Each structure stands twice: as structure tokens, then as C-alpha cells.
Amino acid sequence: MGEIRKVDIAKVINGIRVDPASTAPMYLQIANSFMTKIQGNLLPAGTKLPPERELADLLSVSRTTIINAYRLLEERGLIATRIGSGTYVAEMPAADPQTPAMPWEQLFTPRYKSPLSSLLRNLVAAPTANKNISFAAGMPDPLLYPLNVIQEALVGERSSMECAEFGYIATDGYLPLKQSLTAWQSRHGIDTSAEKTLIVSGSQQGLYLIIKAFVEPRDYVIVESPTYLGAIQIFEASGARILCLPQSASLDLELLEDYLIRYRPKLFYTIPTFQNPTGRIMSLRDRQELIRLGARYRLAIVEDDPYGQLYYGQQPPPSLKSLDTYGGVIYLGTFSKILFPALRIGWVNAETAVVNRLSEQKQFIDLHSNNLSQKIIHLCLTEDYLEAHLKTVRRVYRKRRDTAASALRRYCGGHLDFELPEGGFYLWCDVRPPVSPDELLRCAAAEGVTFVPGQAFYVNGAESHQIRLCFVTHDDTLLSEGIRRLGKIFASGAAQRDDQSKMARKPII
Numbered sequence: 001m002g003e004i005r006k007v008d009i010a011k012v013i014n015g016i017r018v019d020p021a022s023t024a025p026m027y028l029q030i031a032n033s034f035m036t037k038i039q040g041n042l043l044p045a046g047t048k049l050p051p052e053r054e055l056a057d058l059l060s061v062s063r064t065t066i067i068n069a070y071r072l073l074e075e076r077g078l079i080a081t082r083i084g085s086g087t088y089v090a091e092m093p094a095a096d097p098q099t100p101a102m103p104w105e106q107l108f109t110p111r112y113k114s115p116l117s118s119l120l121r122n123l124v125a126a127p128t129a130n131k132n133i134s135f136a137a138g139m140p141d142p143l144l145y146p147l148n149v150i151q152e153a154l155v156g157e158r159s160s161m162e163c164a165e166f167g168y169i170a171t172d173g174y175l176p177l178k179q180s181l182t183a184w185q186s187r188h189g190i191d192t193s194a195e196k197t198l199i200v201s202g203s204q205q206g207l208y209l210i211i212k213a214f215v216e217p218r219d220y221v222i223v224e225s226p227t228y229l230g231a232i233q234i235f236e237a238s239g240a241r242i243l244c245l246p247q248s249a250s251l252d253l254e255l256l257e258d259y260l261i262r263y264r265p266k267l268f269y270t271i272p273t274f275q276n277p278t279g280r281i282m283s284l285r286d287r288q289e290l291i292r293l294g295a296r297y298r299l300a301i302v303e304d305d306p307y308g309q310l311y312y313g314q315q316p317p318p319s320l321k322s323l324d325t326y327g328g329v330i331y332l333g334t335f336s337k338i339l340f341p342a343l344r345i346g347w348v349n350a351e352t353a354v355v356n357r358l359s360e361q362k363q364f365i366d367l368h369s370n371n372l373s374q375k376i377i378h379l380c381l382t383e384d385y386l387e388a389h390l391k392t393v394r395r396v397y398r399k400r401r402d403t404a405a406s407a408l409r410r411y412c413g414g415h416l417d418f419e420l421p422e423g424g425f426y427l428w429c430d431v432r433p434p435v436s437p438d439e440l441l442r443c444a445a446a447e448g449v450t451f452v453p454g455q456a457f458y459v460n461g462a463e464s465h466q467i468r469l470c471f472v473t474h475d476d477t478l479l480s481e482g483i484r485r486l487g488k489i490f491a492s493g494a495a496q497r498d499d500q501s502k503m504a505r506k507p508i509i
Contacts, residue, residue, distance in 0.1 A: 013050070013058055025236065025460070026061055027068035031076075034069070035105070038078050038089055047089040049079065064461050133482035135451040135469040138276065138337070138425050143475075144396065145340055146380075146389050153379040154372070165371055171363045172355065173199025173347075174374035180381040181347060188309075189322035190331065192349045198358050201369045203306060203334035203346035204230055209358045209365075210267075210302055210330060210348075211238050220265035222256070226457035226464070228276045228304065231269055240266075242459050247278055251286040253293065260297040267300040267330075273316045274307035274424030277457045277468040281422060284317040295326040304332045309390055311423035312398035327351045335377055337425070338390060343373040397472045400479060401427075404471040407480045411487025416467075427469045428454075435490065436497035437467050443495045447485045 016033040018026050037043045050058065052066040059066070070087060073079045080090045165174075172178070178194040185192055200206040207230070215221060217239030223231060225244035235242055243259050245252055259265060270290075272282035282290075294301050303320040321331040334346035348358060362368075380386045404427060405420055418429040431437050437453045444450065454466030471479060489495050 013055070016059060018059055018061060025068075027065045027072065030059065030061070030065065030069040031072040034073055035076065035078055038073075043089050045089050045091045049087045049089065051086065062463070064455065064463060068461065132448050132450065133474060133478050133485070135449070135471070135473075135482060137473065138470050139341060139473050140337060140393070141396075141473055141475070144389075144393055146385060149380055149385050150340075150376055152383075153376040165375065169368050169371060171368050172359045173197065173369065174371065174378065177374045177378040177381075180378050184381045184386070185333075185349070189318050190349060191322070195352050196349055196355055198348040198350075198355045198362070199369050199374060200346045200348060200358075200362065201366060202336055202344045203304065203332040205344075205362075205365070206332045206346055206348045206358075207231060207269075207302070207304065208234055209361045210332075211235065211240075212361050213354075213357050214266050214300065215240050220259075220263040222259055222265050222268040223459070224270055224275065225459065226277055226454065226466075227269070228271060229452075229456050231304070232457070232459055235269070236459075244459055247275075247280065251282060251290060253286070253289050256290075257293055257297075260293065260299060265299070267302055268294075269302045269304065270320075271304045271306075272320055273305055274310065274421060276307070276424070277426050277452070277454070277466075278428045279419070279421030279424050279426050281316050287317055287320055287323055291320065291323050291325060291329075294328050298326075299328060301329045302332065303329055306332075306334045306337045307424040309338055310394065310397065310425070312394060312401060313422050316423065321349055330354060335380075338393070339377070339380065339386065343370070343376060345369060345373045345377050393472075397425075400471050400474075400476060403476040404469065404479050404483065407483035411484050412490055415487075415490040425470050425472050427471055429467050429469060431465050431467060433465065434496045436495060437465060439497065440467065440486070440489060440495040443489045444486060447489065449482045449485050 015037075016030060018029050020026065022029060024032075034043070043049075049055070049070075052063050052070065056063045056066045070079065070081075074081065078090055079087055081087050175194065177199060178197045181197060181199075182192055182194055198206070200209065211234050215235070215238045219238075219240050220243055221235055221240045222243045222245060223235065225246050232242075243263060243265060245256060245259075256268070268290075270282070272287060274281060290301065293299065301320060305319060308316060308319060319331065321329045323329075329350075331349040332346065333349070335343060336346065348355065350358070380389075401421065405418070408416065408418065408427070408429070414432075415435060416429045416431050418427050421427065431440065437455075441451065441453055451470075452468045454464030454468065455461045457468070458464055474482070
């Protein structure tokens, strides 16, 4: 196949328009424009596409946006990268004239697709790979799962499953679990009731239901920056306009109040205790001031609390929900980080009107969460298995945190900086220039080590010099070995950025 000359490609690209005001991400607009031109043979198979940086200049977007657009086109089979040569339009498979192919892309509704979803999907699967040391997935160590509890719940002396419990149950959850969960939470300072509790299939589903119930396209929402990738994906998919509160030693209450006055956002999503990815804790004073502002402006606050019970020293400040004076805090909890991720059980605490509305949304998705999973969690709470398990994992994970920190100082001390978290799963590391986190990930993957680059936790994948390392999944030996391999890459200079020029950061809105 002959290549189209550069001037011809430029003419084709000039027809592409990127609308920053659109609810569709810019990388998706670009990818869809290229797809139309490739399928219409305006860009024939074998056409060499411009390098990422050159195309970014032509379209006045960031290089990250072009990388994400090319990645999506490659996933769709429309382009292919030849190492050392460039990116080319791929050969289209010949269609059988007797059996026309289904036009799936034309039938699908418009969708949001995270530019990093395929990368993170691979990283989540990485812990099962042979000889791989994954610091990527925020997953507890499977060897610590109390599997005896499952056996006890299903066939042990305390098992009391009735036939009716294998049928459909209430959408809002298994009543005995809601009652035992209410009692457990009251011991941890949250005054709630079964009527104000919704059992969900993991807190991710709870967050999805909240967004479906509250947020319409172009509504404003507030998030911390950086924040949990899954939240960013859901908010962007909903078409929300995201306002970011930059992370600092304390909550920027002045900026928050400015947002509340100017934009009247629908809600504020926050992880105040051992935040993902930074591991930071919102101070008691900031929590109290946040509640005060929320009450004044009638702000719905979504408190995501997957790590609050995983403290390795002093207990953290009370949850926002326990400080709630106006009924505006919607609390998300999960058992995935402290017990079994596979059971997919989480919960929402909120005012009855909110729980009822979320239950309506939930019945469209799965009618109710898994009965057996709810029964197992109920037994964990009523027999105090959970408290005993928490004591074990706090001790083990604290030791692993210290092992990881010591190894980072030993092998990588001259190349990155971090703060020691008081709980949670993660070490949030600032990588010193000229090392590029993206190049570091590429080199690390070749050495059998994976982690999540910092840009995944910023809105629009903004450029980041940080990486997130999960320290709980592996034992001390594998932790030290994985970090030793990272140190070897740092020392070799292989992960240095080839171009020291820095792209302008995206605005916070």
C-alpha cells in the first residue's frame, strides 16, 4: 500500500473539528472522526498517520488526547502501530458479499469510553499472571480472605438458610443484614436505621445509582483532584461538568464556597479517609467546616468510605455521615476492601427519600443484590468475624506499608518522593523529572511490574508526574522485589522523558 503524502493527510485532518463544550470527550470526537474517514476510504489502508505530537499541534489539543484517540482506534482494529516506523491505517477484513457484516457501530447508542479503561483492565488482571508483581489493582491479599466464614454461613452450625431466602427478596436488601449493618455502624459513630440503608452490589453500583438519580448532562459536580478513577468515569459518562478541588494539606474551603455560589453544583464527591489515590485524611476541622457549608448551601455530599476501617495507627476522625447535621450526606460503604471483593456487597446510608429513589433505580438493573453474599456478610457482622479479621489485616498491612516504604527509600530514594499514609492501600509517589511515569510503566511492564500512572486519577487524564502503588496485595518479599526492579529502571535512565518540554495543564473546570 502506498502512503498518502503528508500534505494530503493534512487536508483530511483539517476537516476534523473538536468541540471543547461537547459532553463527549475530545479524544472520542477525534477517534470517531478518524473512524468515519477510514470507513469511507478517505484514509485508505496503509496510510501513515501523523505522530502524536504533530497531530496534537494540528488539532490544538494535548498529546495525551491524541494518545487516547489512537489507542481507541487501535482497539477497534482501525489502525496499527509498527514499532520504529509509526502508526498506519489497518487493512480492513474482506466482507463476505453473501453475508453482510452487522453494522454494530451504527446501532450502538453514543457512549463514553475511558481512555485508560483497557490499560486498567489489564492491570487489574495482572495479579494472576505468572512472575508478575502488580502494584496496580486495589485488591486485598487473597491469602488473607477468611474463607472459613463462607463455609460457616452456608453449611456450619450457625447456618439457617430457609427456602424462601433463595427466592427474590426486597430490592433494598436482606432485612437481617440491614439490621446487623445498622448495629455495626452505630458502634462506629453512624446513627442510621434499616429504612435508611440500601444494600448494593458493591459501592461502585451505589455511586452509579446516585449519579443516575441526581445528575443530568451539563449539571455541575465537584470532585477532589486527583480522585478515584471509577468516579471520574461515571461522572464523565453522565455528561456532568466537573469542578475540581486541588488536593492540598487542607480542604480549600474558599474555592469550594466559590463553586457553591457560582455554579450551584448537584453534589460533592469525596473520599475523606485514606483518599484514593493519595492516602490523605481530611482533618476533623475541615470535615466540620464542610458540613457547615453543606448545610448552608443545601449541598448533597457523597462520602465514599472504602478504607475507613483500615487504619494503622490512631483511628481517623469521625465520618462525615456521623457529623451530618442536615441530612445531606450520602454515605457509601463496601466490604470489598475489608473482606471479599467477589461477594460484591456494599451499602448506601442516606435519608429515606434518597434510599427509596435509589431502590427504584436499582430494580431496573438487578432487582436485588446476591442473597447468599448478603447472608455471609450478615454472619460476619453478627458473630464478630469482621472485627477479628480487621485486627489481622491492620497488623499485616501496616507491616507491608512499612516494608514498601523502606524499599522505596532504599532503591528509589533519589528518584521519587512520597508521604507515609496512616491507612488504606496506597503509596502516592511524585516521580522526579526527567523520568516520565508513562515511560516508567512501559519499562516496568517489561520487568514484570505494574502500577497505575497518576494521570488516571485526574479529570481528562491531565498530565501527572505521579504514580500509585498498592502495597497490600503481595507479601513483604514480593513487595521488596517489585520495588527493587523499579529502582533498577530508575538507575538505568531508561524511563527518562525524551522531550523535556511540558504541555500546559488543563483548566480545572
